Amino acid sequence: MTTLAVQIDQIAEAFRRRLDAESVDFVRRYALHGESRLALETLCDYLCEEGVPIDPLV
Template sequence: MSLEIELRNLASLFKGKLNTYLVDFATEYIDHGENCLALETLCDYLCEENVALSEHEYQELLRLGQLVGADLDTGRSKYLQTLVSNR
């Protein structure tokens, strides 16, 4: 499975938790070859909206973040971790 498809699949998991417009806006970056920006934007929206994450969603964000070279080692990943609901 391509990285772009994995990113789109992950983003689609948040369509019920996050405004669809925001998810679509973030994934539009994938269409332009900006996978890193797409993931960072999605993470920013998740943080801004305080979206509850499952452990699986959180781990996928981190895994894909590493693959695309996203800056998730800063406060962003720490804040995302606080959104994990099964802790």
């Protein structure tokens, strides 16, 4: 995995308690397969759709 993919994976994992596991795993699979842009876009979509608050310390 690239550095960016690893960072996206870590960010997605940080939201595991706020998003359902399936959504987090979906984002992580995109990152794992080199689709970093799509992974980040999907994570943002999930966060917006679910109204997940984003804490600056996450």
